[in-house]
Amino acid sequence: MELVAPKSSGSKTAAFDEMHAPDGSVRAAYAALAAWLKATPQDVLDYRRSEAEFIFRRIGITFAVYGEAEAQERLIPFDIIPRILTNEEWKRLGRGLEQRVNAINAFLRDVYSKREILRAGVVPEELVYRNDAFRPEMNHQKVPHDVYVAIAGIDLVRTNPDEFYVLEDNTRVPSGVSYMLENREIMMRLFPELFETHPVEPVESYVDDLLATLISIAPASAPREPNVAIMTPGIYNSAYYEHSFLADKLGVELVEGRDLFVKGNVVYMRTTEGPRRVDVLYRRVDDDFIDPLAFRPDSALGVPGLMSAYQTGNITLANAVGTGVADDKAVYSYVPELIRFYLGEEPLLKNVPTWRCREADHLKYVLDNLHDLVVKEVHGSGGYGMLIGPSADKATIEAFRAKLKHNPSNFIAQPTLALSTCPTLVNEGVAPRHVDLRPFVLTGRDRVRIVPGGLTRVALKQGSLVVNSSQGGGIKDTWVLDR
Amino acid sequence: MLSRTADNLYWLARYMERADSIARIIDAAQRLVTMPQATGETTNEWESAIATAGCVAAFKTKYEIADARTVTEFLAFSHENSASIRNCVEIARTNARAVRTALTGEMWDAINSAWYEVRGFDPNKTHGEELSRFLSVVKEASLRFDGAAFRTMLRNDAYWFSRLGILIERADATARILDVKYHVLLPEQAQVGGPLDYFQWVSILRSVSARASYHWVYRDSVKPWLVADLLILNRQMPRSLASCYENLSRYLDDLAQFYGRQGNSQRLARGMLTKLENSSMEEIFQSGLHEFITRFISENHRLGGAITEQYLT
Numbered sequence: 034m035e036l037v038a039p040k041s042s043g044s045k046t047a048a049f050d051e052m053h054a055p056d057g058s059v060r061a062a063y064a065a066l067a068a069w070l071k072a073t074p075q076d077v078l079d080y081r082r083s084e085a086e087f088i089f090r091r092i093g094i095t096f097a098v099y100g101e102a103e104a105q106e107r108l109i110p111f112d113i114i115p116r117i118l119t120n121e122e123w124k125r126l127g128r129g130l131e132q133r134v135n136a137i138n139a140f141l142r143d144v145y146s147k148r149e150i151l152r153a154g155v156v157p158e159e160l161v162y163r164n165d166a167f168r169p170e171m172n173h174q175k176v177p178h179d180v181y182v183a184i185a186g187i188d189l190v191r192t193n194p195d196e197f198y199v200l201e202d203n204t205r206v207p208s209g210v211s212y213m214l215e216n217r218e219i220m221m222r223l224f225p226e227l228f229e230t231h232p233v234e235p236v237e238s239y240v241d242d243l244l245a246t247l248i249s250i251a252p253a254s255a256p257r258e259p260n261v262a263i264m265t266p267g268i269y270n271s272a273y274y275e276h277s278f279l280a281d282k283l284g285v286e287l288v289e290g291r292d293l294f295v296k297g298n299v300v301y302m303r304t305t306e307g308p309r310r311v312d313v314l315y316r317r318v319d320d321d322f323i324d325p326l327a328f329r330p331d332s333a334l335g336v337p338g339l340m341s342a343y344q345t346g347n348i349t350l351a352n353a354v355g356t357g358v359a360d361d362k363a364v365y366s367y368v369p370e371l372i373r374f375y376l377g378e379e380p381l382l383k384n385v386p387t388w389r390c391r392e393a394d395h396l397k398y399v400l401d402n403l404h405d406l407v408v409k410e411v412h413g414s415g416g417y418g419m420l421i422g423p424s425a426d427k428a429t430i431e432a433f434r435a436k437l438k439h440n441p442s443n444f445i446a447q448p449t450l451a452l453s454t455c456p457t458l459v460n461e462g463v464a465p466r467h468v469d470l471r472p473f474v475l476t477g478r479d480r481v482r483i484v485p486g487g488l489t490r491v492a493l494k495q496g497s498l499v500v501n502s503s504q505g506g507g508i509k510d511t512w513v514l515d516r
Numbered sequence: 517m518l519s520r521t522a523d524n525l526y527w528l529a530r531y532m533e534r535a536d537s538i539a540r541i542i543d544a545a546q547r548l549v550t551m552p553q554a555t556g557e558t559t560n561e562w563e564s565a566i567a568t569a570g571c572v573a574a575f576k577t578k579y580e581i582a583d584a585r586t587v588t589e590f591l592a593f594s595h596e597n598s599a600s601i602r603n604c605v606e607i608a609r610t611n612a613r614a615v616r617t618a619l620t621g622e623m624w625d626a627i628n629s630a631w632y633e634v635r636g637f638d639p640n641k642t643h644g645e646e647l648s649r650f651l652s653v654v655k656e657a658s659l660r661f662d663g664a665a666f667r668t669m670l671r672n673d674a675y676w677f678s679r680l681g682i683l684i685e686r687a688d689a690t691a692r693i694l695d696v697k698y699h700v701l702l703p704e705q706a707q708v709g710g711p712l713d714y715f716q717w718v719s720i721l722r723s724v725s726a727r728a729s730y731h732w733v734y735r736d737s738v739k740p741w742l743v744a745d746l747l748i749l750n751r752q753m754p755r756s757l758a759s760c761y762e763n764l765s766r767y768l769d770d771l772a773q774f775y776g777r778q779g780n781s782q783r784l785a786r787g788m789l790t791k792l793e794n795s796s797m798e799e800i801f802q803s804g805l806h807e808f809i810t811r812f813i814s815e816n817h818r819l820g821g822a823i824t825e826q827y828l829t
Contacts, residue, residue: 091625268613281617292520303519305673305827306775 049193049453050465062117062514065230070463078458081223085111088219110507115220116455116468116489123485123513126197129381131481132372134185134474137204137359139375141181144358145171155374156367166357168320170327174344176353178478180250183351185474191453198383198450204360205352206317209488210473211275214239216510234485234513240282242475242482249477250349251312259312262286262302266318266334276317295338298345313349320354362411362445363389385450391442399446403430406446423449452498457491467492469500485513521615522677523828528611529681535604536658537689538591539651541568544723551715562587568696571599588647593639601654605634618674622664630657673774676767684820687760690747691813693723698805701740717743724755745797757812761789781822788815
């Protein structure tokens, strides 16, 4: 995610501790885990942690950090203490996630066809038309079964027992789901005893759900058993491990651009038995790079003619082209409006209050309160290019102020939230660390599927709120109890 | 299966096999140069090592003299030599990463660990005993890779493509050893052969790990024509040309059956196998050992091309 800073470190509003109530007692969901932690000596925990790390390295679950040639393959730190959510909590979240993704899909269908929401003045036109992720090629383009975002990753943070805020909707090529699955595998291998005392909802059905989702959105003209493939930019991509992991679990081919070719507006892959038609492509390649004839001509990762085959309706791309227009941070601030407009419902999940610097009165407020706010670039991601007011020094704030004044519409600002904490194994023992949560929402022709769980990211440094793996964050297994 | 996946499997197996062959070539050369030199003999074992590895031209652009230091550096570690052991292992691993899903965990583990181990050797410090240690690490890595494939892979196209890669490479390696050393294996050599020739024959056996096998098969002292027979026609010997083609033909037939279609590579392999089956060493010596080997190398190369054309592109 990107982070949100707490009110300020050591302030009166302490972060919500997911394991302990304010009086120091252990919350019911964590009772068995707390007892186990108490009974297990630190050196045993340390040993298990090194074992987990060994398994990660051995399997080769690594990620790349761009701009670090040396650290080409790095391990993401894995915390062995799970995060626990109750069934009640999960049910509420699940309903909210489904509602949100439904509204986003309705929005995308609308902005690429009738544009009712723009005509009604709910969302300003320039946020759509002047958005780099808006693809005019998709205007009035029929998308198979109207599913634009088949795979979404929604970033959430928690601030108290009853409140989850959505920080970000990832509707292009969200990653991290392989960690959700591998974290569980490793936990079951290392701590079978914990699964005897905790009724944990399984997450492994994600791969079946993903395959069912992809098959359900095949073009109407596809055979009964459509040929599904996953497209990767290649082994140097930071999420390559995940791409190969998913292809393996789904039992589908992992293709690169050079494995595909287009003939007569039909997409084929080159196989040892000759060309084979592809019906559904779960592409983990950004719009810009999928087809050098339609988008960036310098892309060596794409397939010439893919866009034209897509427009002819001969292949489903998941996610659809042009979904990025729904996940920038300015549009984000309108998602509650989208829910009301398209679904006629009140949003179940909260948005973080957001000041859009493109609006004069918002900008003024932001400039007056920079030291209390988190300011982000509208199109930024990965925690880069942002200002965390409460922890920034004067010079940083002033430098940012100049940037902000220069191009206000490139920024939004949010208040600092006190992210919840979970017990985490650190060098000094078990201590609270701030976390976020990214559940994965699958939308098929028939229904929305969400496995109970997600990827919990944890800021390993004391007091830190930055959970991004590119900035030293770690990950945890996320347990939803089935009662 | 994707053609690129098959191509990656085929080549990563070839590169693992090549790393192993080159380790054996260095090992054999190193032993031979420690033998007492026969008077008047001018053969340079390090030069023939380079010739056997098939990279004379590339070597010459970089070094003047072929000696222990330059040849080991070039064959084992050089980044400029695309077929150096280190490059072979590196390419194998890159290919393996690209086809992780087509490998078993054990195979990946074998390649990945080999890569970490090979990278751990400092080229400037790898001489003498350390070099021997390096060479055993490489030979063990290919054993582990091969063993992992044999024990853990499904017997389907992925397995067959990786076997084809190993066998084409192995046939080529054995043929190159013969190509460089054929003159010491000619029957007339037996009369003129001095102690140095004896060491040469033994060295050839060593470079294909057949020192002990020879005695089990022939129950005789080392004779040059028998060494040639072992490496060319003896089907018990896994590195012989005949054994390579017996298996190439078999795996290509498995593939053809699996895909329900025959092609040029099946025909070529079967043709070669028949030719080898109908040959005797007498005939080969009569019509010229050198010509026979040269022809074999080019036909083996042709089969590699046919496999690529039929399946890998």
